[in-house]
Amino acid sequence: METTFTPWAGLLGGALVGLGSALLLLAAGRIAGISGILGRSLFPAPGDLGWRLAFLAGLPLGAWLTTRATGDAMGFAITSNPLVLVAGGLLVGFGTQLGNGCTSGHGVCGIGRGAPRSIAATAAFLATGAATVFVVRHVLGGAP
């Protein structure tokens, strides 16, 4: 599916992502890594669950309020078949736990701190993500 390049909406949305993450760091002393917050909420330490669930619940709340207020400008399309969805979900879940972070924890917070581990991890998942899309779309020639 072809999408439209939206640099200003990208910058503004990115700044909001950074702002939410920044506030979590300065106010609560926590890194806004979604995979880490999610993983440790499955097997929480005592007294450590509430803020995690609150943060995770905020994600759909903020997205919902935005589409309510501005309309669904960006659209939404999942084009993968069910088998690919399951494989993708398992890989994203397992991989982000093994690698200690995802696009938010490594890509935003880690790079924002200049952490070498996060720079390397982000380069690695961008590379394999792009390689996967290349193989699926241009070698196998299938819909993603």
Place this chain on the structure above:
Amino acid sequence: MTRAVALLCGAVFGAGLAVSGMTNPAKVLAFLDFAGAWDPTLAFVMGGAVCVYAAAARLARGRERAWLGAPLSLPTRRDLDPSLLGGAVLFGVGWGLVGLCPGPALADLSRPSGDLWLFVAALLAGTAAHRALRRRSPSA
């Protein structure tokens, strides 16, 4: 208080994902598709987020406690180990297959569908599988 702040932070984060269109897997896949109809938006999202966060990280440097009193401890490891890179490689493959990473997947629960629930269930299963393995052998 920490919970209320965490909810606010999550909501601002989720709003940012929706404003930038990162809640749409098609837009993420279009960014990763360098050989196709490339949509560079994701780079602008990451650039905007990193700039804002870098300023906050600078403010946080040297502080021992966060505003709400909790200790402010940042990761200090600098070594590149096989788990870090292997995990990132696996994550990238899954990301490239579907176009969803954990943040947008959860934000998209604002517009649930059968496909999305299937992905989120698999995401939770993969997450739990690794957590369970790590509990069994803490060195893994």
